[in-house]
Amino acid sequence: MREGPYIAEIAALIGDPARTNMLTALMDGRALTVSELAQVAGITLPTASGHIARMETAGLLAAEKQGRHRYLRLSGSDVATALEALMELAQRTGAVRLRTGPRDPALRVARVCYDHLAGARAVAVAAKLADEGMMVDHGLTDAGRAWLAERGFVRGDGRRPFCRTCLDWSERRHHLGGALGAQILSRALDEGWARRGEGRVIDFGQRGAAAFDRLFGL
Amino acid sequence: MREGPYIAEIAALIGDPARTNMLTALMDGRALTVSELAQVAGITLPTASGHIARMETAGLLAAEKQGRHRYLRLSGSDVATALEALMELAQRTGAVRLRTGPRDPALRVARVCYDHLAGARAVAVAAKLADEGMMVDHGLTDAGRAWLAERGFVRGDGRRPFCRTCLDWSERRHHLGGALGAQILSRALDEGWARRGEGRVIDFGQRGAAAFDRLFGL
DNA sequence: GCGATGGTTCGGTACAGATCGAACCATGAG
DNA sequence: CTCATGGTTCGATCTGTACCGAACCATCGC
Numbered sequence: 001m002r003e004g005p006y007i008a009e010i011a012a013l014i015g016d017p018a019r020t021n022m023l024t025a026l027m028d029g030r031a032l033t034v035s036e037l038a039q040v041a042g043i044t045l046p047t048a049s050g051h052i053a054r055m056e057t058a059g060l061l062a063a064e065k066q067g068r069h070r071y072l073r074l075s076g077s078d079v080a081t082a083l084e085a086l087m088e089l090a091q092r093t094g095a096v097r098l099r100t101g102p103r104d105p106a107l108r109v110a111r112v113c114y115d116h117l118a119g120a121r122a123v124a125v126a127a128k129l130a131d132e133g134m135m136v137d138h139g140l141t142d143a144g145r146a147w148l149a150e151r152g153f154v155r156g157d158g159r160r161p162f163c164r165t166c167l168d169w170s171e172r173r174h175h176l177g178g179a180l181g182a183q184i185l186s187r188a189l190d191e192g193w194a195r196r197g198e199g200r201v202i203d204f205g206q207r208g209a210a211a212f213d214r215l216f217g218l
Numbered sequence: 219m220r221e222g223p224y225i226a227e228i229a230a231l232i233g234d235p236a237r238t239n240m241l242t243a244l245m246d247g248r249a250l251t252v253s254e255l256a257q258v259a260g261i262t263l264p265t266a267s268g269h270i271a272r273m274e275t276a277g278l279l280a281a282e283k284q285g286r287h288r289y290l291r292l293s294g295s296d297v298a299t300a301l302e303a304l305m306e307l308a309q310r311t312g313a314v315r316l317r318t319g320p321r322d323p324a325l326r327v328a329r330v331c332y333d334h335l336a337g338a339r340a341v342a343v344a345a346k347l348a349d350e351g352m353m354v355d356h357g358l359t360d361a362g363r364a365w366l367a368e369r370g371f372v373r374g375d376g377r378r379p380f381c382r383t384c385l386d387w388s389e390r391r392h393h394l395g396g397a398l399g400a401q402i403l404s405r406a407l408d409e410g411w412a413r414r415g416e417g418r419v420i421d422f423g424q425r426g427a428a429a430f431d432r433l434f435g436l
Numbered sequence: 437g438c439g440a441t442g443g444t445t446c447g448g449t450a451c452a453g454a455t456c457g458a459a460c461c462a463t464g465a466g
Numbered sequence: 467c468t469c470a471t472g473g474t475t476c477g478a479t480c481t482g483t484a485c486c487g488a489a490c491c492a493t494c495g496c
Contacts (some may be wrong), residue, residue: 264485
């Protein structure tokens with residue numbers, strides 16, 4: 001009777017606190033071992049192993065074996081996209097965690113959102129583009145495209161949206177996602193302007209922050 | 219310890235088959251009564267009432283009372299967005315329902331996806347734009363914007379993305395979403411080219427289909 | 437006022453699945 | 467080879483919750 005993809009199973013899979021913790025921990029795009037995932041979820045190894053097996057057969061996670069470790073990562077960016085959509089929803093409906101951890105301030109400044117930059121600095125870039133008429137209704141204008149091309153950000157093979165906006169839960173405004181967002185993050189890392197901190201934190205040095213701001217005219 | 223929005227609760231809510239059926243039934247943007255929702259979910263009234271109460275307090279549904287009926291609708295487009303993201307995921311991981319109902323053929327031709335058009339005819343429009351260079355990397359070019367403006371599709375207040383692409387589960391290609399997608403649907407309905415059928419089905423008459431194709435040069 | 441219909445609340449049952457400890461495999465280090 | 471470490475499998479327990487029937491409340495038509 002129902003038609004279309006059957007989402008209940010996958011949503012139920014995401015809907016367990018332990019698994020949610022694992023998935024969000026993997027949202028930085030890196031791969032973690034089973035023990036590490038067990039730790040972030042706050043459960044024992046056997047339990048974690050079971051959860052992981054289920055998420056793997058469901059296609060949410062991809063595994064890679066290296067020696068006696070098993071490294072798990074999200075199977076694709078669409079998993080992260082779905083998680084972000086749920087976060088957006090959770091934020092609007094007010095289901096935000098009150099307990100903020102010690103890393104929280106750093107997270108608000110800059111963090112990674114699967115493969116692109118989020119946080120105050122990322123929002124500033126998106127705001128700049130919007131203010132200058134380079135983005136209209138969350139889409140790039142030709143002027144914006146040219147301005148970005150001057151700075152070395154060009155569209156790719158077209159298989160992935162070049163520019164997407166993504167609601168930032170800490171700033172409550174949008175930042176840049178899509179291929180462009182990924183390019184901006186890797187540029188910042190490649191140039192040495194920033195480096196990955198603990199978890200999803202991105203640390204901009206003072207010099208790096210200045211260089212980043214200069215590039216985008218902030 | 220965890221940071222950010224707490225999505226497990228909301229995902230668990232979506233992750234029950236009965237609730238999923240209700241939510242997808244509401245994805246056409248219309249409001250249904252408690253009894254109607256109970257029927258599409260295949261459960262009794264008391265059970266449905268309980269589910270609805272939970273989804274309401276969680277902020278997924280909005281209610282409106284009229285006489286002795288209670289009409290429920292999705293509380294916003296972000297709910298539909300999250301559901302679509304999950305569908306996209308479910309499709310890639312192969313969790314598609316094998317049982318296709320009798321309405322299925324009609325659904326594949328044209329259906330409503332919360333507030334915009336989906337199905338073969340909608341995919342054709344997106345393909346046209348991409349082929350003619352009016353969309354690049356899932357974003358509109360100025361040429362595309364102008365072409366659409368000639369046909370009366372102009373951007374709105376900027377609060378909502380004008381043009382978004384959305385993976386079509388039946389066609390496995392993208393169709394147009396966002397404000398533009400909504401405008402296209404309402405145009406087709408307003409002009410009398412199509413009318414809402416059972417569930418999410420959209421019926422294009424022969425004359426209506428021709429007029430629609432003419433507008434987009436298909 | 438009285439029935440009929442739409443919804444909610446309550447109590448009880450039953451099933452799914454999250455969790456852990458203990459035992460068991462696999463790999464690398466020495 | 468032997469030991470230690472990372473992971474999995476296996477029972478057993480136990481909580482959460484989906485579900486229904488029955489009783490109850492609210493609104494409409496008469």
